[in-house]
Amino acid sequence: MKQLTAIVLFCTFVLSYGQRPPKDIPQETLEAIKTEVWIPFMEAYDQSDSQKLKSIHTQDIFRVTQDQNQVETGESYLEEFGNFVETVKARGSQIGIAFAIRSTALNDDGDMAYQTGYYRFSSKRGDDESLVVRGYGEFNVGLRKESGTWKIWLDADKHIQLSPEDFKAQEIVYELEKS
Numbered sequence: 001m002k003q004l005t006a007i008v009l010f011c012t013f014v015l016s017y018g019q020r021p022p023k024d025i026p027q028e029t030l031e032a033i034k035t036e037v038w039i040p041f042m043e044a045y046d047q048s049d050s051q052k053l054k055s056i057h058t059q060d061i062f063r064v065t066q067d068q069n070q071v072e073t074g075e076s077y078l079e080e081f082g083n084f085v086e087t088v089k090a091r092g093s094q095i096g097i098a099f100a101i102r103s104t105a106l107n108d109d110g111d112m113a114y115q116t117g118y119y120r121f122s123s124k125r126g127d128d129e130s131l132v133v134r135g136y137g138e139f140n141v142g143l144r145k146e147s148g149t150w151k152i153w154l155d156a157d158k159h160i161q162l163s164p165e166d167f168k169a170q171e172i173v174y175e176l177e178k179s
Helices: 002-017 027-047 050-055 074-090 164-168
Strands: 057-065 070-073 094-106 112-124 132-146 149-160 172-174
Touching: 027 050, 027 094, 027 112, 027 149, 027 172, 050 057, 050 074, 057 074, 057 132, 070 074, 074 094, 094 164, 112 149, 112 164
Parallel strands: 057 149
Antiparallel strands: 057 070, 094 112, 094 172, 112 132, 132 149
Protein backbone atom coordinates (compact mmCIF):
# COMPACT_ATOMS: atom_id res chain seq x y z
CA MET A 1 0.00 0.00 0.00
CA LYS A 2 2.85 2.39 0.81
CA GLN A 3 4.35 1.78 -2.62
CA LEU A 4 1.05 2.55 -4.33
CA THR A 5 0.71 5.77 -2.32
CA ALA A 6 4.27 6.78 -3.26
CA ILE A 7 3.59 6.09 -6.94
CA VAL A 8 0.36 8.12 -6.86
CA LEU A 9 2.13 11.04 -5.15
CA PHE A 10 4.99 10.89 -7.66
CA CYS A 11 2.60 10.84 -10.62
CA THR A 12 0.63 13.74 -9.16
CA PHE A 13 3.86 15.71 -8.74
CA VAL A 14 4.98 14.98 -12.31
CA LEU A 15 1.59 15.87 -13.77
CA SER A 16 1.30 19.05 -11.69
CA TYR A 17 4.80 20.42 -12.12
CA GLY A 18 5.90 18.73 -15.31
CA GLN A 19 3.13 20.40 -17.27
CA ARG A 20 3.84 24.02 -16.37
CA PRO A 21 4.58 26.23 -19.36
CA PRO A 22 8.11 27.60 -19.69
CA LYS A 23 8.75 30.80 -17.78
CA ASP A 24 9.12 33.91 -19.92
CA ILE A 25 12.50 35.54 -19.40
CA PRO A 26 12.28 39.34 -19.62
CA GLN A 27 14.20 40.81 -22.55
CA GLU A 28 15.73 43.37 -20.15
CA THR A 29 17.26 40.53 -18.13
CA LEU A 30 18.75 38.87 -21.21
CA GLU A 31 20.14 42.22 -22.35
CA ALA A 32 21.64 42.95 -18.92
CA ILE A 33 23.35 39.53 -18.84
CA LYS A 34 24.66 40.09 -22.36
CA THR A 35 26.00 43.55 -21.48
CA GLU A 36 27.39 42.69 -18.04
CA VAL A 37 28.75 39.18 -18.67
CA TRP A 38 29.02 38.01 -22.28
CA ILE A 39 30.30 41.16 -23.99
CA PRO A 40 32.96 41.82 -21.29
CA PHE A 41 33.94 38.12 -21.47
CA MET A 42 34.50 38.35 -25.23
CA GLU A 43 36.33 41.68 -24.86
CA ALA A 44 38.58 40.25 -22.14
CA TYR A 45 39.64 37.45 -24.49
CA ASP A 46 40.07 39.82 -27.43
CA GLN A 47 42.17 42.27 -25.38
CA SER A 48 43.90 39.63 -23.21
CA ASP A 49 42.62 41.60 -20.22
CA SER A 50 42.88 39.46 -17.09
CA GLN A 51 41.31 42.10 -14.83
CA LYS A 52 38.22 42.39 -17.00
CA LEU A 53 37.98 38.59 -17.13
CA LYS A 54 38.16 38.31 -13.36
CA SER A 55 35.64 41.13 -12.87
CA ILE A 56 32.78 39.19 -14.44
CA HIS A 57 33.14 36.31 -11.96
CA THR A 58 32.20 36.16 -8.28
CA GLN A 59 35.01 35.74 -5.77
CA ASP A 60 33.53 32.37 -4.77
CA ILE A 61 33.40 31.06 -8.36
CA PHE A 62 32.85 27.31 -8.71
CA ARG A 63 34.53 26.12 -11.92
CA VAL A 64 34.09 22.63 -13.41
CA THR A 65 36.28 21.50 -16.31
CA GLN A 66 34.29 18.42 -17.26
CA ASP A 67 36.83 17.05 -19.77
CA GLN A 68 39.41 16.88 -16.99
CA ASN A 69 37.08 15.87 -14.11
CA GLN A 70 38.35 18.92 -12.26
CA VAL A 71 36.79 21.45 -9.91
CA GLU A 72 38.47 24.75 -9.04
CA THR A 73 37.19 27.54 -6.85
CA GLY A 74 37.69 31.11 -5.77
CA GLU A 75 40.70 33.32 -6.08
CA SER A 76 43.11 30.53 -7.07
CA TYR A 77 40.98 29.73 -10.12
CA LEU A 78 40.60 33.41 -11.04
CA GLU A 79 44.38 33.92 -10.80
CA GLU A 80 45.04 30.89 -13.00
CA PHE A 81 42.45 32.02 -15.57
CA GLY A 82 43.88 35.55 -15.54
CA ASN A 83 47.40 34.20 -16.00
CA PHE A 84 46.21 32.26 -19.06
CA VAL A 85 45.16 35.43 -20.91
CA GLU A 86 48.27 37.30 -19.75
CA THR A 87 50.45 34.50 -21.15
CA VAL A 88 48.63 34.78 -24.48
CA LYS A 89 49.40 38.51 -24.53
CA ALA A 90 53.06 37.96 -23.58
CA ARG A 91 53.50 35.51 -26.48
CA GLY A 92 52.10 38.05 -28.93
CA SER A 93 49.17 35.77 -29.70
CA GLN A 94 45.47 36.53 -29.61
CA ILE A 95 42.40 34.58 -28.53
CA GLY A 96 38.72 34.99 -29.17
CA ILE A 97 35.50 33.50 -27.93
CA ALA A 98 31.87 33.71 -29.02
CA PHE A 99 28.75 32.38 -27.34
CA ALA A 100 25.48 30.82 -28.51
CA ILE A 101 22.85 30.71 -25.78
CA ARG A 102 20.57 27.66 -25.83
CA SER A 103 18.47 28.24 -22.73
CA THR A 104 17.97 30.61 -19.83
CA ALA A 105 16.22 29.98 -16.51
CA LEU A 106 15.53 32.65 -13.90
CA ASN A 107 14.48 32.52 -10.26
CA ASP A 108 11.34 34.33 -9.13
CA ASP A 109 13.32 37.19 -7.56
CA GLY A 110 15.11 37.82 -10.87
CA ASP A 111 18.57 37.86 -9.26
CA MET A 112 19.80 34.37 -10.17
CA ALA A 113 19.93 32.80 -13.62
CA TYR A 114 21.18 29.65 -15.28
CA GLN A 115 22.23 29.56 -18.92
CA THR A 116 23.30 26.76 -21.22
CA GLY A 117 24.91 27.08 -24.59
CA TYR A 118 27.88 26.66 -26.85
CA TYR A 119 31.12 28.56 -27.16
CA ARG A 120 33.49 28.88 -30.11
CA PHE A 121 37.17 29.27 -29.27
CA SER A 122 39.53 30.96 -31.74
CA SER A 123 43.16 31.93 -31.66
CA LYS A 124 45.78 33.68 -33.74
CA ARG A 125 49.26 32.28 -33.46
CA GLY A 126 52.42 32.13 -35.49
CA ASP A 127 51.76 32.96 -39.11
CA ASP A 128 47.97 33.19 -38.84
CA GLU A 129 46.70 36.38 -40.44
CA SER A 130 43.56 36.44 -38.29
CA LEU A 131 41.78 34.42 -35.66
CA VAL A 132 41.24 30.77 -36.60
CA VAL A 133 38.45 28.69 -35.04
CA ARG A 134 40.13 25.98 -32.95
CA GLY A 135 37.07 24.27 -31.50
CA TYR A 136 33.71 24.34 -29.80
CA GLY A 137 32.40 23.57 -26.36
CA GLU A 138 29.22 23.29 -24.41
CA PHE A 139 28.75 25.33 -21.23
CA ASN A 140 26.47 25.70 -18.24
CA VAL A 141 26.72 28.82 -16.09
CA GLY A 142 25.07 29.99 -12.92
CA LEU A 143 24.72 33.76 -12.73
CA ARG A 144 23.77 35.98 -9.83
CA LYS A 145 23.52 39.68 -9.23
CA GLU A 146 26.09 41.23 -6.93
CA SER A 147 25.55 44.90 -6.16
CA GLY A 148 23.11 45.03 -9.07
CA THR A 149 25.51 43.51 -11.63
CA TRP A 150 25.34 40.02 -13.14
CA LYS A 151 28.36 37.80 -12.37
CA ILE A 152 29.28 34.18 -13.10
CA TRP A 153 29.35 32.06 -9.91
CA LEU A 154 29.18 28.62 -11.55
CA ASP A 155 30.98 27.78 -14.78
CA ALA A 156 31.09 24.28 -16.25
CA ASP A 157 32.10 23.28 -19.75
CA LYS A 158 33.43 20.56 -21.99
CA HIS A 159 34.73 20.34 -25.54
CA ILE A 160 32.31 18.98 -28.13
CA GLN A 161 32.12 18.36 -31.84
CA LEU A 162 29.86 21.01 -33.34
CA SER A 163 29.52 22.41 -36.83
CA PRO A 164 29.70 26.15 -37.48
CA GLU A 165 26.15 25.89 -38.83
CA ASP A 166 24.85 24.34 -35.59
CA PHE A 167 26.56 27.09 -33.59
CA LYS A 168 25.05 29.85 -35.73
CA ALA A 169 21.62 28.16 -35.74
CA GLN A 170 20.96 29.14 -32.12
CA GLU A 171 18.46 31.94 -31.56
CA ILE A 172 20.94 33.98 -29.46
CA VAL A 173 24.53 34.29 -30.72
CA TYR A 174 26.99 36.78 -29.24
CA GLU A 175 30.07 37.73 -31.25
CA LEU A 176 32.28 40.80 -31.08
CA GLU A 177 31.85 43.21 -33.92
CA LYS A 178 34.69 42.95 -36.42
CA SER A 179 36.51 46.28 -36.71
